Amino acid sequence: MGMAAESQFHVLAVDDSIIERKLIERLLKTSSYQVTTVDSGTKALEFLGLHQDETINPNTPSVSPNNHQEVEVNLVITDYCMPGMTGYDLLKKVKESSSLRNIPVVIMSSENVPSKITRCLEEGAEEFLLKPVRLSDLNKLRPHMLRTKLRDHNQKQEKQEEKTAFQSPKQQKIEQNLQQQQQQCNTNKRGHR
Amino acid sequence: MNFAKNRTVSTVPAAKTGLPVWMMGLVADRLRADANRLLAFLFNQGILDEQFLQLQQLRDESSPNFVSEVVNIHFHESEKLLRNLRSLLMDREFSGYNKMGIHLNQFMGSSSSIGAKRIRNACFAFRAASEQNSRAGCLRALELLEHDYCFLKNKLHELFQIQQQRVLAAGARYPMQN
Numbered sequence: 287m288g289m290a291a292e293s294q295f296h297v298l299a300v301d302d303s304i305i306e307r308k309l310i311e312r313l314l315k316t317s318s319y320q321v322t323t324v325d326s327g328t329k330a331l332e333f334l335g336l337h338q339d340e341t342i343n344p345n346t347p348s349v350s351p352n353n354h355q356e357v358e359v360n361l362v363i364t365d366y367c368m369p370g371m372t373g374y375d376l377l378k379k380v381k382e383s384s385s386l387r388n389i390p391v392v393i394m395s396s397e398n399v400p401s402k403i404t405r406c407l408e409e410g411a412e413e414f415l416l417k418p419v420r421l422s423d424l425n426k427l428r429p430h431m432l433r434t435k436l437r438d439h440n441q442k443q444e445k446q447e448e449k450t451a452f453q454s455p456k457q458q459k460i461e462q463n464l465q466q467q468q469q470q471c472n473t474n475k476r477g478h479r
Numbered sequence: 480m481n482f483a484k485n486r487t488v489s490t491v492p493a494a495k496t497g498l499p500v501w502m503m504g505l506v507a508d509r510l511r512a513d514a515n516r517l518l519a520f521l522f523n524q525g526i527l528d529e530q531f532l533q534l535q536q537l538r539d540e541s542s543p544n545f546v547s548e549v550v551n552i553h554f555h556e557s558e559k560l561l562r563n564l565r566s567l568l569m570d571r572e573f574s575g576y577n578k579m580g581i582h583l584n585q586f587m588g589s590s591s592s593i594g595a596k597r598i599r600n601a602c603f604a605f606r607a608a609s610e611q612n613s614r615a616g617c618l619r620a621l622e623l624l625e626h627d628y629c630f631l632k633n634k635l636h637e638l639f640q641i642q643q644q645r646v647l648a649a650g651a652r653y654p655m656q657n
Contacts, residue, residue: 303589303592304552305592305593306589316537316539367584396588396591417591
């Protein structure tokens with residue numbers, strides 16, 4: 287019943303510079319990750335299944351993660367300085383989206399500016415890497431992806447277990463309430479649409 | 480050639496190098512020494528830094544030409560940036576230090592990524608001149624940058640040629656292993 291935790295992690299790399307994209311792609315592939323590269327924050331959001339014209343309302347997810355997003359992305363690594371949408375803007379948009387906010391985001395920058403670093407970390411970035419990025423830096427990524435995958439896996443497994451495990455009446459009641467809440471939530475969402 | 484009987488390689492001169500195979504060992508050694516000497520020179524002169532070594536480590540069987548590919552992209556981009564910088568500076572109605580700053584940042588970023596230390600430093604100097612709004616300073620900095628760039632390009636092409644020859648030499652020497 288377990289999800290294969292050893293299945294390859296998929297990283298979305300965002301950078302407007304073609305050299306940086308080539309480099310980060312090679313680094314990631316050498317570290318055995320699946321890679322997709324895009325050259326802008328806008329394209330990154332498109333790839334993640336989040337469209338610009340949809341409102342970011344915490345009660346109404348713009349995207350249903352299992353239907354809209356064709357490919358699962360386990361981590362986003364983005365350059366900070368990009369024309370148009372910066373890496374920071376992209377980070378904010380991801381963290382504001384209820385469907386995407388669990389995806390770990392890592393920022394890269396060629397400039398070592400403490401205030402920038404703090405800002406990114408406060409906004410929810412997992413790591414801030416200084417360019418040029420080294421292979422050893424990428425070792426820091428795996429724990430974040432593992433943690434997220436484990437958390438998602440555990441959440442799913444818990445739901446399975448609740449259905450099949452021996453349950454005390456009290457537990458059954460709790461489960462019922464939970465399911466009801468879930469359905470209520472879904473009905474509300476559908477109502478909004 | 481007597482020792483050819485003990486090996487599973489041809490005694491016919493390796494077509495691409497024009498040398499008999501038994502000499503290939505000497506050639507391979509000399510090529511390796513040449514490459515190392517060139518790299519040591521480039522490091523000692525502060526032209527390249529450790530990042531270049533990091534790039535070399537990313538080469539493998541699936542991407543044997545990774546470094547030369549990336550460097551060639553960098554050269555292509557650099558030449559565009561240098562042309563843009565020159566045309567900005569030569570413009571009679573020059574006012575665009577901002578625009579130069581953008582080009583410079585790009586140049587610095589990609590130079591840094593391939594380990595081109597001297598070029599990156601030359602960009603810093605250029606940026607300083609542009610921040611002082613000194614057109615003359617910028618022109619000087621640009622000339623230095625162009626010069627350093629040409630030098631690096633020549634040296635790296637030399638290095639890649641040596642590496643190519645090493646690949647050919649290895650291939651000719653052990654054709655069975657290919």
